Structures are given as C-alpha cells and as structure tokens.
Amino acid sequence: MSELLLIEQRLGTGDAAPWVLEGGRRLPGRDDNRRLAELRRGLMRHAGVRPLAAEVAAEELERTLQAVHEPGYLRTLRGVRSEEPIVIPELAPPGLPIDIPVRAGLVAAAHEAVRTGIAAARRVVAGARFAYALCRPPGHHAGPGWLAGYCYLNTAAAAVLTLREHGAQPVGIVDLDLHYPNGTAAIVAPLQDVRLHSLHAYPVTNVPERTVRPRDGRERVVEFAASPSVAEYLDAVADSIASLARECEALVVSLGYDTVAGDPHGDWRLPPSVFAGVGRLLAASRLPVCAIQEGGYALHRLADCADAFAGGLLGDGGMQARVRAAADRHPVVCGPSDRAPAGRPTERTRMEAAPV
Numbered sequence: 001m002s003e004l005l006l007i008e009q010r011l012g013t014g015d016a017a018p019w020v021l022e023g024g025r026r027l028p029g030r031d032d033n034r035r036l037a038e039l040r041r042g043l044m045r046h047a048g049v050r051p052l053a054a055e056v057a058a059e060e061l062e063r064t065l066q067a068v069h070e071p072g073y074l075r076t077l078r079g080v081r082s083e084e085p086i087v088i089p090e091l092a093p094p095g096l097p098i099d100i101p102v103r104a105g106l107v108a109a110a111h112e113a114v115r116t117g118i119a120a121a122r123r124v125v126a127g128a129r130f131a132y133a134l135c136r137p138p139g140h141h142a143g144p145g146w147l148a149g150y151c152y153l154n155t156a157a158a159a160v161l162t163l164r165e166h167g168a169q170p171v172g173i174v175d176l177d178l179h180y181p182n183g184t185a186a187i188v189a190p191l192q193d194v195r196l197h198s199l200h201a202y203p204v205t206n207v208p209e210r211t212v213r214p215r216d217g218r219e220r221v222v223e224f225a226a227s228p229s230v231a232e233y234l235d236a237v238a239d240s241i242a243s244l245a246r247e248c249e250a251l252v253v254s255l256g257y258d259t260v261a262g263d264p265h266g267d268w269r270l271p272p273s274v275f276a277g278v279g280r281l282l283a284a285s286r287l288p289v290c291a292i293q294e295g296g297y298a299l300h301r302l303a304d305c306a307d308a309f310a311g312g313l314l315g316d317g318g319m320q321a322r323v324r325a326a327a328d329r330h331p332v333v334c335g336p337s338d339r340a341p342a343g344r345p346t347e348r349t350r351m352e353a354a355p356v
C-alpha cells in the first residue's frame, strides 16, 4: 500500500499573522496554527499517512536559507526582536507596497516551516514516494530579498534545492495555490534545471504589471480569469504534471487550498474534492512528490481538502467513497458538461507572451 509521510512543523507561539493588506484594505490575518491542526485532522483520516517530526540540523537549515535568500534580507528578518508587529518598507517586493508586518514569532515560525520543507525533501531523496510538509506561514511569495502575502521565507525553493543537492535533476514545481508564486519564480529563475508551472487567478495581484510574463520556456503560467470548473482545472493540472513528468525526476507541489469555495482570500468555487483529482494525477505521474503547504484559509474546509488530496494520492478505497459523496453534495461536478468559457485558462510561455 502507498504511504504518505506527513512531516510536522515544530510549533511555536506568538506567531499568528496580525494583518495583511489586500486591495488597499487591511484585513485581519488568517494564517495561524489552527490551519495546521485542521489540515492534520484531514490527513490523519488515512491509514496510509505516517506522521514524522521535522528533523533537520541547524547547519543544513542555515546553508539552505543562505542559498535561497540574500544574506542582508536574512539579517534584517532575524534582527526583529519585537513581538509587536512592525512594518519594514525596504522588504517590499519590487514595485509593490509592503503588505504584511514582521514579528519575532513569525520569523521563527517561517524558519520552522523551511526546516519542515527540507525534511520532507530529504525523505523523498531517501526513497519516499510521497512526503507532505505540513507547515506555515506559506512561502511562495517570499523572494530572494522580500516578503509578501503572509510569506517570509521560501519553503518550496528550499525543498527544490534539497532535492537538487541530492541528485534529483531536473526538479519540477507545480504551484496550485490561487496566487502566482512571484517569490519562487524569482528564486528559481537562475536555475537551469528547475521547471516551474503555476495555475492561478488572473489578473495577478502580486506583480506590478498585474500580469505574468514567464521568463523563458522553463516557466509556464496558466491563468484563469474566473473560477474554473473542476474539469477545466484538472485538465490544466494534468497537462502540467504530464509535461513535468516527461522532463523531471522529482516534483515539488506548492499546495494551496485557497482555490476552494469560501476562502476568505479568494473567490473561486472549487470543492475540496477537486484535490482528490489532483492527488490521483500526481500518483499516476510516477514521480516522487514533495508537497509543500502554501495558502488555504477557510478553516472549515481545510480538513476536507487535505483529506481529499491524501485520498487521491494514496488511492485508498474509503477515501474514494467519501470523495464521491462530497462531489454529490456540491453543484460543481467533474465532467465535460460544466465547462464554463469564462474559466478557460490562458497559457503563456516566453514564446507566446505579448511583448513587454
């Protein structure tokens, strides 16, 4: 029977996100440890999920962080001693305003998230087929020298570097969060043996031009102008996974659940059961998979999302039955009849992109 290794983050205190700026409005922070508890609850419904502590030596964590982020950026973050949220404007992404504050507990949690991602990647290089880094805060908006969108340190990039270091080349990243991974894209841009595919909502709010111009053929963006149907979404996921599977030896999945109906930071309407389809596609790819938790803030849906993902990945019969029941409860069903033209994706690579 398949097994999914669940790598659990060491939890701290004083590390809830205080607020986030979205569309010019300051919203209450939605990223805190309750997310991890809910996700764990869903994952642990499966007998094939085995929880493990995130064990990575301090030296390896530091070495990886130095490879992912600029030294000055790390110094500035670590210089934050305040438990009160403070704003550091010079850590904003290029061309964008700062949208989150920093506090000491959050910096510590971000370090633990990266430790968790590295631990998951190490399990994959040691032979595990599936590992899942259950971590927060998310990381994919954190760039070489900037923070944004709840993200301080880039856990997915750390996992990629760990996989490469141990001989998995090329590595593919498929980012399934609602939002474009501007941080991950910037970090992996110089790495010739890394492919990045992102499926996300358009227009993109976390790049200044509000649209993404992929750097070259190693990056693919699939943009949905409106909430896609389950069938449209899974078709695009299948295309990406098939393409990456042809080229890559391992896959990092930046796994965001903010694409589901009811997410406070999103307006898509996918049901949690869509992640069973994602899991099945990953399982069928035969690639080793290192999943990194990114967004997803609808607390009441997170357990079902993670449950569905693990069920699809593991192909356990009990889960399949639950997915069918969940699909029946939702108006959006998987099939050709629910294709909505408004949700059709557009895909860009450098060759296809409009001139800058």
Ligand SMILES: [Zn+2]
Pocket: 177, 178, 179, 256, 258, 295, 296
């Ligand atoms: Zn997101």
